[in-house]
Amino acid sequence: MDCRRAWNLMMKRFDKEISKIHEKELNTHIDECSSCKARFNKLTETFTFMETSVCQAPAGIENRVIAKLNSVKQKRDFLMPYVICNLIVFVVIVATWLDSIFRTGIFTFIRETFNEFIAAYNTSATIFTAFRDFFNTYFIKPTMNIAIIAALIYGLLSVVSILQKMRRRYISVR
Known part of the structure; x- marks a missing residue:
């Protein structure tokens, strides 16, 4: 028998x-190997000492532990602002996608309001046309791109949610 196996058997013996x-x-x-015999004798002394000794906790330790536990502040969830921001972006993307599919006119109202705002402050026509081209290019025409982006953001939100749950479980276990 090798010493490694003997060590494992020693632990099993002390665990009964x-x-x-x-x-x-x-x-x-143990009779054949002197190093294992010395190790076994030391372990026997240690385990018998642990079984026979009576340990008392210091007075007031329970109150000190409870006071420390109560003084520890609960950490704020650092990912929550990002989740809320992503949720808002997701809602805007879905609203844009639905507007471009069903022509509900949500963004037509926003466009008209913005046009009135620009007209009220006598801004040049180039800013208005640049905004209109940007709006038409990135919000009205590419419905499939918007659907893909919405799905990606939803997937990202799902992953963040799962990571938060895993983090909470890890913290509660520690």
């Missing part, structure tokens, strides 16, 4: 999980 056959093998190895 060893069979009689393995105990005989361990005893023969």
Whole structure:
């Protein structure tokens, strides 16, 4: 028998999980190997000391532990602002996508309001046309791109949510 296996059998013996056959093998190895015999004697002394000694906790330790636990501040969830921001972006993308599919006129109202705002402040026509081209290019025409972006953001939100749940479980276990 090698010393590594003897070590494992020693631990099983101290845990009282060893069979009689393995105990005989361990005893023969301890009789033959001087280093394992010394290790076994030290472990026997240690375990008998641990079983016979009575340890008392210091007075007031319970109150000190409870006071420390109460003084620890609950950490704020650092991902929540990002989740809320992504949720708002997701809602805007879905609203844009639905507006371009069903022509509900949500963004027509926004465009008209913005036109009135620009006209009220006598801004040049180039800014208005640049905004209109940008709006038409990125919000009205590419319905499939918007659907893909919405799905990606939804997937990202799902991953963030799962990571938060895993983090909460990890913290609660620690």
